Structure formats: structure tokens, C-alpha cells
Amino acid sequence: MGERGKDDAMKHRKTSLEPAADKPESEDPMARPATGHHRGEARLGREIQARIGQQLRAMYNDVVNQGVPPHLADLVRRLSDQDQE
């Protein structure tokens, strides 16, 4: 961590990438937009949000791509063929 040297001060001030660096801010989500006027953080924020979106969809689609398990397909077909009331 120490070897990151001069970048540290900037990062500590502008991002929450470092644990506990700006704890009060990270504990209050509503406080974050207030720092959005730092264009660097806004960009870093968008970068992180884009990655979160990608991971979220990748995780979700991993299950979606498994398709319909046979026992659930059978269940739907069986119930569909029964007389509806």
C-alpha cells in the first residue's frame, strides 16, 4: 500500500477504493453524490457501476442459460394438459 506513494492522497480523498479511507462517506450512500463534481470520481464511479452491471447480468444469465430443468418442464406440461376449472 505504501508503495503507491503519491497517488494515495488523491485516491483517499476522491474514492472509497481504500478500506476505511473515507469511512463516514461510505457509510452514508447519500453523501456520495455530493462528491460527484469531481469528474475523476464520477468516471471511476461509472466504471465501477458498469462492471457491477456486467457481473450482475453474467451471474443472472449463467442461471438463465441453464434453460428449463426437465422436472419443471414436465410439471408445466402436466398441469397444462389437465382440465382447467
Added chain:
Amino acid sequence: MKLDPAIRDQVLATVPSLRAFAISLCGNMDRADDLVQETLLRALAHIDSFEPGTNMPAWLFTILRNLFRSEYRKRRREVEDAEGRYAETLKSHPEQTGRVEFQEFRAALAKLPADQREALILVGASGFSYDDAAAICGCAVGTIKSRVNRARTRLADLLAIDSVDDFGPDRATRAVLAGGGRN
């Protein structure tokens, strides 16, 4: 009279995303499949209350979400800390929660309050509009927006802290991004 095959196919087509939603709610593949099965039984028993031409996925997701919530309420007396239980499930049965590459992300997701987690999944992964997500959760559109925003902020903090180097761009790029001088 048998069920209209077109309706049946709409139900079947929604099953994969119902499963993905279910596992993101309860964090356990086996329980998720039970939840989906229960949802399908309930839905097909009450298929008359589905209006053809309306949003089948939203209808099924609403049923699943309500089933999950009523089960959750029932179990609240048994288990004091439901969120802790979700996290515990991830720890003790990692093999039931999907591929290992998503473990870290799931673990972070598990730390979110349930309201925020479901809102984020519905909008960010299932692709529902804010309006549909609000209808599914039975709350105002503004509430969904605020839950999604809080979920994203919290996830960013959790993931950035746990794995700066895995998650973020490389160090040089980060410095440029953090510096903000060169856009």
C-alpha cells in the same frame, strides 16, 4: 378445457429467468427450484387471473416474490437474522449457489438488505422497467429507484474494498481515472 398452448409456452419461456431471480433472492439453488415449482403450481392453478396480452414475466415474478416473502415472514420467528442466514447459506453450501466465479459477487449481494437486492436484480439483471419492478414489489416507482441506487452504491463499496485489483482497472488507469485531469 385445456390451457392455451400459447399461454403455456409463455410460462415455460419465463422459467429460466424465474430461477435466476429465485436464486438471487434465496441464495440456494435447491431452495430456488422449490420456490419456482411452488410458483408454477400457484400460477397454473390461478391462470384465469392472468390477462392474456399482459406481461407474463411480471405476473410470474410477482407470484414468486410474494411466495418468497410469505415464507420469509413465516421463518422470521425461527431465524432471528434472515440476512445472516442468507450469508451463512453461501458459506456452508457454496456448491449449491452456482459457479465459483460468481461467489464473490454473490457474497457481496448477500450483504445487501433484501429490498435493495430484489430491486437491483429486477432492474439491473431481469431487465424490468422501474414501473414493472415497482408493480412486482408492490411499492412506488421512486422507492424502487432509491433502492436500486443504494444497492449500487453499497455494492461498489463492498466490491472495491474486497478486490481493488481484480475489480478495478489497472493501477495506472486507476490513477488517471482518480485524478480526473485527463478526460
